[in-house]
Amino acid sequence: MIHDLIRPELKDFVPYTTNQVSYRVKLDANESPFDLPMSVRKKLADIIMEGPELNLYPDTDSIELRKTLSAYWGVDMEGIVVGTGSDQLIQVLVNTFVGKGDKVVYPVPSFGMYKIDTVIGGGSTVEVALKEDNGFEYDIDEFISKAKDEKAKMVILCTPNNPTGNLLSLRNIEKICSMCPNTVIVVDEAYAEFAEESAVELLPKFENLIILRTLSKAYGLAGIRCGYSLSGKAIADEINKVKPPFNISSLSQLVAKLVFEEREEIDRRIKYLTEQRTYLAEELKKIEGATIFPSGANYILVKLPDAQGVAKELERRGILVRSYGDPVLSKYIRVTVGSKEQNDILLEELASILASA
Numbered sequence: 001m002i003h004d005l006i007r008p009e010l011k012d013f014v015p016y017t018t019n020q021v022s023y024r025v026k027l028d029a030n031e032s033p034f035d036l037p038m039s040v041r042k043k044l045a046d047i048i049m050e051g052p053e054l055n056l057y058p059d060t061d062s063i064e065l066r067k068t069l070s071a072y073w074g075v076d077m078e079g080i081v082v083g084t085g086s087d088q089l090i091q092v093l094v095n096t097f098v099g100k101g102d103k104v105v106y107p108v109p110s111f112g113m114y115k116i117d118t119v120i121g122g123g124s125t126v127e128v129a130l131k132e133d134n135g136f137e138y139d140i141d142e143f144i145s146k147a148k149d150e151k152a153k154m155v156i157l158c159t160p161n162n163p164t165g166n167l168l169s170l171r172n173i174e175k176i177c178s179m180c181p182n183t184v185i186v187v188d189e190a191y192a193e194f195a196e197e198s199a200v201e202l203l204p205k206f207e208n209l210i211i212l213r214t215l216s217k218a219y220g221l222a223g224i225r226c227g228y229s230l231s232g233k234a235i236a237d238e239i240n241k242v243k244p245p246f247n248i249s250s251l252s253q254l255v256a257k258l259v260f261e262e263r264e265e266i267d268r269r270i271k272y273l274t275e276q277r278t279y280l281a282e283e284l285k286k287i288e289g290a291t292i293f294p295s296g297a298n299y300i301l302v303k304l305p306d307a308q309g310v311a312k313e314l315e316r317r318g319i320l321v322r323s324y325g326d327p328v329l330s331k332y333i334r335v336t337v338g339s340k341e342q343n344d345i346l347l348e349e350l351a352s353i354l355a356s357a
């Protein structure tokens, strides 16, 4: 009965799932190995003891946090919108611009929520394959021609791309923004801190550009659910009409602001993780049977003879990595770059599994 009531486009819908099992080392969700800096914990504890006013609704406009972000990026705070993770902003963007049947172009393989949010929003999906034999590189001309042919409302690009790790150049972002002026170009930069490259400098040039960032990865704040978008005021005004009120809890706003002010500590952590990425990549290359892709993010895509079997055996040994069901990615696992200790455990177990295969 309930099944008959569901919107037809959601009948065969496959939701986003996570692997909820116990573990020794968790390298499956591109989280940071670092918890809240001690200095922030102390400040937070003081604020909580003074009275955090949790009896009141939070600031629906996240003004203090947006001021901090605006000062950091040197952009007008009117162009910043804060979301319950960048996840929420992807959904809000689709709901703002994409009507029934409107086309959304996005890469495959990439972050699964682009498809899910388009389908839930009633839009129509247009997938552009990043080709395996081309190292999953973006062919921007293909995105441009698809966007034009399909009269797409929105193009979503992910750089560094999840899960392949490759980057889309600023020149190519500029090209698609200028060639598709009637399309909203969303650039998801969830992992950009690890690549030291951002399209933010293009914002003054293009009113159709919107950039998504998150505090879940480099800032180590996946647990507070906080992301933000950077765009011109025109786009921000529109998405503010759709964004649910009070979407970021007072505590999340507070923690995000305090952590953002700890730049030195965050920069040290990013440097450490990018060094660990180099270390992990070099060591993975030495493992017989493993082929890796260069990554600008905090994860590495690894091709293996029996990727799914290896992922299962790693899980049995308490090490979680990401594996995939779809035909192209089923040959790969994605490993998050962890601490040196975590990476060494992964390397040791992976080598032992492959040696006994």
Ligand code: PMP
Pocket: 029, 030, 084, 085, 086, 087, 088, 111, 158, 162, 188, 190, 213, 214, 215, 216, 222, 225, 226, 227
């Ligand atoms: N974009 C990409 C590419 C991601 O990989 C993720 C999380 N895995 C997100 C957005 C969403 O992150 P969050 O909602 O935690 O900000």
